[in-house]
Amino acid sequence: MYGEAFEKKLEKQESRYPEDRKRANLMAALHAVQDEVGHVPEDAIHWLAERYGISSADVQGVIRFYTMFFEDKPGEHVIWVCRTFSCELMGGAKVMAAMEKALGCKVGESDPTGTFGLRWQECLAACDKAPCALIDKDMYECLTPETVELVLEHVKNGGGGARVEGEKLVPLREGAVR
Amino acid sequence: MSYEPVLIAGCDDPDNVTLKGYEKRGGYATAKKVLKNMAPDEVVTQVKDSGLRGRGGAGFPTGLKWTFLAKDTGKPTYLAVNADESEPGTFKDRYLLERNPHQLIEGCLIAAWAIQAHDVYIYLRGEFPYGRDIVQAAIDECYEKGYLGDKVFGKDFRCNITTVLGAGAYICGEETGMLESLEGKRGHPRNKPPFPAVEGLFNCPTIINNVESLSVLVPILERGNDWFQSLGSEKNWGPKVWCVSGHVKKPGIYETALGLTINELLEEHCGGCRDGHSFKSAVPGGSSCGIVKASEFDTALDFDALREVGSSLGTGGVMAWDDTTSIPEALANFIEFYAEESCGQCTPCRQGTGWAAGILHRLVHGHYMDGDFDELERIARGFTGTTICALADAAAIPIHSYLAKFPEEFKAMAERAHALTTGA
Ligand SMILES: Cc1cc2nc3c(=O)[nH]c(=O)nc-3n(C[C@H](O)[C@H](O)[C@H](O)COP(=O)(O)O)c2cc1C
Numbered sequence A: 001m002y003g004e005a006f007e008k009k010l011e012k013q014e015s016r017y018p019e020d021r022k023r024a025n026l027m028a029a030l031h032a033v034q035d036e037v038g039h040v041p042e043d044a045i046h047w048l049a050e051r052y053g054i055s056s057a058d059v060q061g062v063i064r065f066y067t068m069f070f071e072d073k074p075g076e077h078v079i080w081v082c083r084t085f086s087c088e089l090m091g092g093a094k095v096m097a098a099m100e101k102a103l104g105c106k107v108g109e110s111d112p113t114g115t116f117g118l119r120w121q122e123c124l125a126a127c128d129k130a131p132c133a134l135i136d137k138d139m140y141e142c143l144t145p146e147t148v149e150l151v152l153e154h155v156k157n158g159g160g161g162a163r164v165e166g167e168k169l170v171p172l173r174e175g176a177v178r
Numbered sequence B: 001m002s003y004e005p006v007l008i009a010g011c012d013d014p015d016n017v018t019l020k021g022y023e024k025r026g027g028y029a030t031a032k033k034v035l036k037n038m039a040p041d042e043v044v045t046q047v048k049d050s051g052l053r054g055r056g057g058a059g060f061p062t063g064l065k066w067t068f069l070a071k072d073t074g075k076p077t078y079l080a081v082n083a084d085e086s087e088p089g090t091f092k093d094r095y096l097l098e099r100n101p102h103q104l105i106e107g108c109l110i111a112a113w114a115i116q117a118h119d120v121y122i123y124l125r126g127e128f129p130y131g132r133d134i135v136q137a138a139i140d141e142c143y144e145k146g147y148l149g150d151k152v153f154g155k156d157f158r159c160n161i162t163t164v165l166g167a168g169a170y171i172c173g174e175e176t177g178m179l180e181s182l183e184g185k186r187g188h189p190r191n192k193p194p195f196p197a198v199e200g201l202f203n204c205p206t207i208i209n210n211v212e213s214l215s216v217l218v219p220i221l222e223r224g225n226d227w228f229q230s231l232g233s234e235k236n237w238g239p240k241v242w243c244v245s246g247h248v249k250k251p252g253i254y255e256t257a258l259g260l261t262i263n264e265l266l267e268e269h270c271g272g273c274r275d276g277h278s279f280k281s282a283v284p285g286g287s288s289c290g291i292v293k294a295s296e297f298d299t300a301l302d303f304d305a306l307r308e309v310g311s312s313l314g315t316g317g318v319m320a321w322d323d324t325t326s327i328p329e330a331l332a333n334f335i336e337f338y339a340e341e342s343c344g345q346c347t348p349c350r351q352g353t354g355w356a357a358g359i360l361h362r363l364v365h366g367h368y369m370d371g372d373f374d375e376l377e378r379i380a381r382g383f384t385g386t387t388i389c390a391l392a393d394a395a396a397i398p399i400h401s402y403l404a405k406f407p408e409e410f411k412a413m414a415e416r417a418h419a420l421t422t423g424a
C-alpha cells in the first residue's frame, strides 16, 4: 500500500506470529501506517481489514481504543503533555496553558497551521523530570511555561529530546543509539 | 553496609546499550552458563527457591508462577514481557529499557530456557518509542551474534524476541489486557480463570513478567540464592529499583536492597525534602497504593511491612509530598486517571470511576454536597471485587486510604467549598 519497503516491513513483522494469527500484527501495522502518513486514513482501514481477514469495524474499534492512533490528522507533530500528579505538582497545568497560548489552540485540537496537535497524556514515566511532555518520539523534560516557545521552535527544526535547564534546552543522553 | 547495584550498574555508560559495552562488564556470561549447565527445571527450582517476588506491582512469586504452566499440552509456551509501565509515579522500567536493554534480553533468555519458550514478546507502552528503538537495536545485535535465533549460543535452542509497541492505554499493563493487545485487539482484560499460565497468548500457556523481574534473574543466576537472600528480609529478599518523584531534593532512580525505610530512602538517598518545607506523606509504589503519613516513614519498604500501615510496595514508584500538597487534589488527579483509563467493559468500573472522579472534581473546584465522602466510599465499595480486572480495585485503594488518613483535609476542603457556595 505504501510501497515495497513498507510491505517488506509488515511481512517481516507478521512472520513472528503463527499462520492463523496474523492479525496479531495489527498494532504494528497501524503504527507503520501512521509513520507513513501521520494517521490511519479510511482506505488503510479497509486495506488492513482485508489483509488480516477481519472487518473494517474491527480495525476501527482497535484504532478508537488506543489514544495514540488517529483516524484524522492530529497535526504534523503531536505534543503529549503529562497530566498526572507528579507533573501537576510541578506545574504541568501551567505548561499546558502556555502551550495553548503559544499554539493558539485548546488541548485536543491542532494549531491553525496544522503543525502541532496538542493532547493531554497520563503519566509518561518520567516523573522525576516533571513536568514533561512526549513530542512525536522524543521526551521533553523539566518544562517551564517560559521555555515553551523555545521547545516548539526546536521541534520544528527537527531537534530531538531535550531537558530544560534554566533558559536553555539540553539534549538528552548524547551518544546513545538513535 | 555498602550496596553494589546489579540492575542499574552500567546505566550511566552510554556504551552499555551496545552488546560490546554490555559484554565488557560480563554480560551474557550467565545466560551462556545457564543454557550450558542447567536443565530448565533446575532454573525454575532455583528461581522458586530464591523467593523472588514479581516487581510489576503485585509481588507474586516468580518461580511459583512458572510452575503453574500447563504441561504436555502439545502447544507452544510463550513468554510475554510487561514493559507497559504506566502506573502513575513509576519510571524504573523505562530507565532499564533505555539504558540496560541487554540485561533484560539476557533475563529473557534465562526465563525462556526455564519455561522452554521459543517466542518472547516484549510489550512496550506506546509512549516508549525511544526505548523500543534501543531494545530493538540490542535485539538485532544479538541475532547477528547468534545469541538469538535458531541456535542460541550455538545450542539446539531456538529463541526469538519480538518487540511490540502499544498505543496509549494503561489497561494494557494488566496482563490479560496486554495479551489481547498482543493479539492485535482492543486491550480488554479477560475473565480469569483460565489464567495465562494455562491459556494465555493465542490460547497457549504464557508467562507474563515485568522488566525488572526478568532483569534481576541475571544476578540471581550469576551469584546464587544465598547472595539474593542476604539482601532484604524473610520473603522480602533481593535488590529493588526505586523511582522517586515529588518534593525531594534529588528525585530519580535509586537501587538498594529491599527493606530500607522510607526515611532512609528519602533522607539519605534523595537529599530530603526541598528547602523550607517538611514531608507530609508519601505513596510508596504508584497510585494504586495506600498513602503513608510522614509519622510512619520509619516503615520498611518491602511487601509485608507496608501492609501493616495500610499501604503496599506496588512498583516502587515513590511519590513524596510536602506540607504544601493537597491530599484531596492528589486523589482527584488519580481518580481522574482511573476513570480515563477504565477500558469500559464492566459497568461498576466504567461508571463508578467516572462518578467518583466527578465528585472529586467538583470538590476541588469549590462545590461540596452533603454526603459526598460517604458517597465516594460507597461507590468505591461498589466497584471492589465486582469487575473483570483489578483496575477498579486499584482505584478504590486511594479513595479509602486518603479519606481515612487525612480526614481533616477533606473536611477543611468541604468547609471551604461550603463557605464559597453559601457566601458564609
Ligand atoms: C490495571 C493494571 C495495570 C498494570 N500495569 C502494569 C504495568 O504497567 N507493568 C507491569 O509490569 N505490571 C502491571 N500490572 C501487573 C500485571 O498484571 C502483572 O501482574 C505483572 O506484569 C506480572 O509481572 P511480575 O510477576 O514480574 O511482577 C498491572 C496490573 C493491573 C491490574
Ligand code: SF4
Binding pocket: B171, B188, B189, B341, B342, B343, B344, B345, B346, B347, B349, B350, B387, B388, B389, B390, B391, B392
Ligand atoms: S475493571 Fe475496569 S479496566 Fe478492568 S476490565 Fe473492568 S472496566 Fe476494564
Ligand code: FES
Binding pocket: A082, A083, A084, A085, A086, A087, A088, A122, A123, A124, A125, A126, A127, A128, A130, A131, A132, B088, B089, B090
Ligand atoms: S506524572 Fe508526569 S511523568 Fe509521571
